[in-house]
Amino acid sequence: MYGAVIHAPGDVRYEERDEPTIIDPTDAVVRTVAACVCGSDLWRYRGISPVPKPTPIGHEFCGLVEEVGSAVTSVKPGDFVVGGFNPSDNTCPVCRKGAHANCQHGDHYNGAQASRIRIPQADGTLLATPGMPDDDLVPSILALSDVMCTGWHAAVSAGVGPDTTVAVVGDGAVGLSAVLAAVQLGAPMVIAMSRHDDRAALAREFGATHVVAERDEAGGAAVKALTDGIGADCVLECVGTEGARLQAVGAVRDGGNIGLVGVPHGDLPVNDLFWRNVGVKGGPAHVRAYLPHLLELVLTRTIDPGKVFDLELPLAEVAEAYAAMDERRAIKVLLRP
Amino acid sequence: MYGAVIHAPGDVRYEERDEPTIIDPTDAVVRTVAACVCGSDLWRYRGISPVPKPTPIGHEFCGLVEEVGSAVTSVKPGDFVVGGFNPSDNTCPVCRKGAHANCQHGDHYNGAQASRIRIPQADGTLLATPGMPDDDLVPSILALSDVMCTGWHAAVSAGVGPDTTVAVVGDGAVGLSAVLAAVQLGAPMVIAMSRHDDRAALAREFGATHVVAERDEAGGAAVKALTDGIGADCVLECVGTEGARLQAVGAVRDGGNIGLVGVPHGDLPVNDLFWRNVGVKGGPAHVRAYLPHLLELVLTRTIDPGKVFDLELPLAEVAEAYAAMDERRAIKVLLRP
Structure with a gap:
């Protein structure tokens, strides 16, 4: 089979594995229906994180179960599935507390930008999905494997709710997902x-009530001007x-919370x-904790996080997908084998 | 009138002011009924924080209102009152969010270890109290001016509730108050x-279910041994x-919270x-936000935070009060003019 392998900064190849x-x-083992490139993959692509040797890359996918191990009970061959970027057993004491990322x-x-993927801890x-989802839902289901759950995690970690004002730092796919999450949380x-006009427009489509173009100190001042002079209750970084x-520190009010993702x-x-x-909480998202609720919201067409994908390419063109995101020609690229 | 003035590390004097x-x-203006020495006063007494010039000291008190300014409406001469260590107006946008410390x-x-105290922002x-409280309640009311509210703040900041395990780092008056707060929050x-046997005994009296004598890494391991191997949901530092x-970092579970005070x-x-x-939140306590509820708990004799006072001295012996706390001969000293 074929998949993406990062060899060095700027050098992602589609090759036999x-x-x-x-x-x-x-x-x-899952046969990939769709995969995608994450902003966090760019840290290595840009040489900010090391690439010591050629490494299969990618951690977001949805697809069809092909084969299961003898201990797997919750999914079976033929099921359409989505999984989080960080496999979890969903049964250990930490998972029972809802902290599945840990x-x-x-x-x-071992690289999910590939036509087939081994899934450890498949049950957890x-x-x-109940039956085969409509094809137009695939991007939104795929978004649940990381980016939407990560935006949701930022909002949950910061305590977003019906009584809170929210500011979101970052207008990439995660930031936009965080806007959607905050709106959904009330x-x-x-x-x-x-x-960026296109990203701001999608933020508004996701329910953002205001857009602030200023950054740094001026950005904090602009948020304060909208929030009684004090800053947002919750800032999602x-x-x-x-x-x-x-x-984020400049935009949050005294006594507020920063959600970090x-x-x-x-x-x-x-x-x-x-x-x-000011409280600070966050980290890698507890995807499996959020998946059931968010999948329900996607399948009922309550939310459409798949709109963060503004470019679709064949998996064979994964190198171009990285280049497009690196050069900010695309917010997030969906790949199909 | 007379009050405490810190002149230099180790040098607190009772002198005319x-x-x-x-x-x-x-x-x-309040005539002091009781005041006390705070653990945070010891930072200057021990020379860890600077004492650039002789400075009136103390920020905890309860007493009788003697005089009010023309704009004060909520208290009147003769009232028995308690106030937080950080005056607040209780009306600004930050106070309306419950973040009164900010x-x-x-x-x-200007130094509350004194026989009379000027109270800024008296209404806020x-x-x-409704009527004159029984004299045996004075220590518990006094405890609300800082130490009990600070322990409560640690617990609230860490999200303590009926579903959370809790570990408290520190067995001084604030740590003991944090135990009482965590129990009260369910x-x-x-x-x-x-x-320390005496402090551990008071912790148990306040409702602690377990006492761990180990510190540092061994302390974290002991907490984990009690909590399914993962650490406490909430650690109050x-x-x-x-x-x-x-x-605290070693005792908290992944996905948990540290409350800092x-x-x-x-x-x-x-x-x-x-x-x-792991989330981190805390700071100076929002005393005025917590006072109404906690005063009710004291007046109904539901909680007795005044038990943290294990030595009572005349205000004139304030120097001995500092020495007793510095040398750990006392947990917390109550002073009466």
Whole structure:
């Protein structure tokens, strides 16, 4: 079979790889219907994170179960499934607390930008749709494997609810998903921080009530101007750079919360935040905890997170998918084998 | 009138000071019934925080209103009142969000270890009891001016509730109050981390279900052994030193929360906490937000936070009060003019 392998910064290749097989009795093998490129994949593509050797890449997918190990009971060959970017057993003490990203038996995929994928911990990772979903729902189902759950995680981690004002730092696919999450969680004011017209338009389509184009200190001041002069109750930081984190610090009100989902590439002034009583929480998303609810919202066409995909390519053109996202020609690229 | 003035590390004197007067129409003047020494006062007493010049000291009190400014409407001369350590107007946009410690018109006392005290923002700071409280309730009412509200703040900031296990780092008056708060908020398991028999006994009296004497890594391991191997859902950090903060990091489960109220004297590994999905929130307590509920609990004799006072001295012996707390001969000292 074929899949994406990153060889070096800027060098992603579509090449032949070993067929995935059942190794543990808790495994499944899935034939990919759709996969995609994540903003976090770009850290290696851009040389910010190391690429010590050629490595299969990708962690988002939906597809059809082909084969299951002897211990798998919740999915069967032929099921249409989606799985989170971080496999979990859904039974350990940490999962029972809802913190699936930190599962005691967590694992990873050996490259999900591929035509077939070995899924460890299949019972605790995969969720099957009831019957075969309409094809136009595939992008939104695929979005649940990471980006929508990650935006949701930012909102949940920051305590977003019907009584909270929200500002979202980052207008990439995660930031846009965070807007959608905040609206869905009932926030009456959702401020998208974006200076790209197309992304701002999608943020508004997702329910953002305001768009702020300013960044950094001016961005914080603009958010304060909209929030009684004090800043947003909840700020969702969906980038991870030092600048984005400080922008979040500048936009949150005293006593508020920052939800963090951008992979950290900078520090946080925790002791300043102490005096301001600002909370900080976040990390990799607890996808399996959120999947059942969000899949229901997608299948009932209540939310359409698949709109973050603004380019679709054959999996064979995965190199172009990376280039398009790196050069910001696309928000997020969907790949079909 | 007389009050405490800190001149240098280790040098607190009881000396004559100017009589406090109404300066702003929102002021009140209170005749002190009881005051006390705070763990945070010891930072200056021990030379860890600077003492650039002789400074009146103290920020906890209860007493009788003697005089009010022309704009004060909620308290009147003769009322028995308690006030928080951080005056607030209780009306600004930040206070309306419940974050009174960060009030836009916040202020401070010019030394509350004194026989009379000027109270800025009297309407937003003071709460009067209905009638004159029984004298045996005075210590518990006094405890609401800081230590009990601070323990409560740690628990609220960490999201303590009926479904959460709790560990408390620090067995000083704030840590013991945090135990009482966690029990009152319904936590079914409250682990006090203490190696002093008298303090551990009071923690148990306040409702701690377990006591762990180990510290640092061994302390974290002991908490994990009690919590399904994963650590406590909520850890209340009531000290502020680097060691105490790291002990909290070691005792909290992945996906859990640390409530911070110890004045920071050390950093936090925020990016490690990101990967573990551990939340961090806290700071100075929103006393005025908590006072009405907690005063009700005291007046109905539901809680008795005044038990943290294990030494009572005349205000004139304030120097001995500092020495007793510094040398750990007393948990917390109550002073009466």
